[in-house]
Amino acid sequence: EAQVTQNPRYLITVTGKKLTVTCSQNMNHEYMSWYRQDPGLGLRQIYYSMNVEVTDKGDVPEGYKVSRKEKRNFPLILESPSPNQTSLYFCASGRGSNQPQHFGDGTRLSIL
Amino acid sequence: GQNIDQPTEMTATEGAIVQINCTYQTSGFNGLFWYQQHAGEAPTFLSYNVLDGLEEKGRFSSFLSRSKGYSYLLLKELQMKDSASYLCAVSDGATGGSYIPTFGRGTSLIVHP
Numbered sequence: 648e649a650q651v652t653q654n655p656r657y658l659i660t661v662t663g664k665k666l667t668v669t670c671s672q673n674m675n676h677e678y679m680s681w682y683r684q685d686p687g688l689g690l691r692q693i694y695y696s697m698n699v700e701v702t703d704k705g706d707v708p709e710g711y712k713v714s715r716k717e718k719r720n721f722p723l724i725l726e727s728p729s730p731n732q733t734s735l736y737f738c739a740s741g742r743g744s745n746q747p748q749h750f751g752d753g754t755r756l757s758i759l
Numbered sequence: 760g761q762n763i764d765q766p767t768e769m770t771a772t773e774g775a776i777v778q779i780n781c782t783y784q785t786s787g788f789n790g791l792f793w794y795q796q797h798a799g800e801a802p803t804f805l806s807y808n809v810l811d812g813l814e815e816k817g818r819f820s821s822f823l824s825r826s827k828g829y830s831y832l833l834l835k836e837l838q839m840k841d842s843a844s845y846l847c848a849v850s851d852g853a854t855g856g857s858y859i860p861t862f863g864r865g866t867s868l869i870v871h872p
Binding site: 682687688689690691692695705706737743744745747748749750751752753 | 792802807860862863864865
């Protein structure tokens with residue numbers, strides 16, 4: 648089954664404790680991206696990747712890092728999480744940046 | 760950069776027709792997407808328009824006018840399960856040649872009996 652898998656689905660943690668949200672897709676898609684979704688603000692792009700080893704900042708990259716060492720994986724790293732990063736995060740992939748995106752089920756992060 | 764505008768909330772009656780509008784300003788338009796997102800779930804792709812005109816897919820249709828920076832999503836024969844948020848996303852080719860989609864804030868549609 649074609650899918651985008653994110654882990655964990657839920658996480659409550661504390662300020663400053665490094666965390667990684669994993670994202671994996673099995674569709675051989677070149678394009679992958681991370682979004683955060685906050686009430687009243689909609690989906691905002693954090694980082695995106697056009698292909699392996701090619702990543703770029705989206706609209707809200709501060710406080711986040713990503714890597715794309717393999718085509719299927721695109722982890723999101725919060726080196727020193729802060730409460731303002733409490734949000735619902737979605738990973739997505741597509742055949743290209745201008746193609747329909749397939750979204751993971753989301754990760755709800757709470758930073759205390 | 761882009762400016763994407765869509766109504767925050769709409770209500771409609773089961774069985775009726777509803778039109779959700781999306782207006783945008785962009786410097787290098789290269790396509791417009793509509794996604795559906797049920798509460799607590801991931802967005803799912805509904806439609807894509809890159810040329811002017813109407814694209815029909817069953818009960819859902821999407822229209823685009825590039826000269827007016829305007830699109831709408833038309834939902835016919837509304838069902839209770841159509842209650843969801845509808846996201847308009849515009850692909851902008853101005854970002855260094857890469858076409859990166861930007862999402863509007865979404866329109867929450869409530870269908871009542």
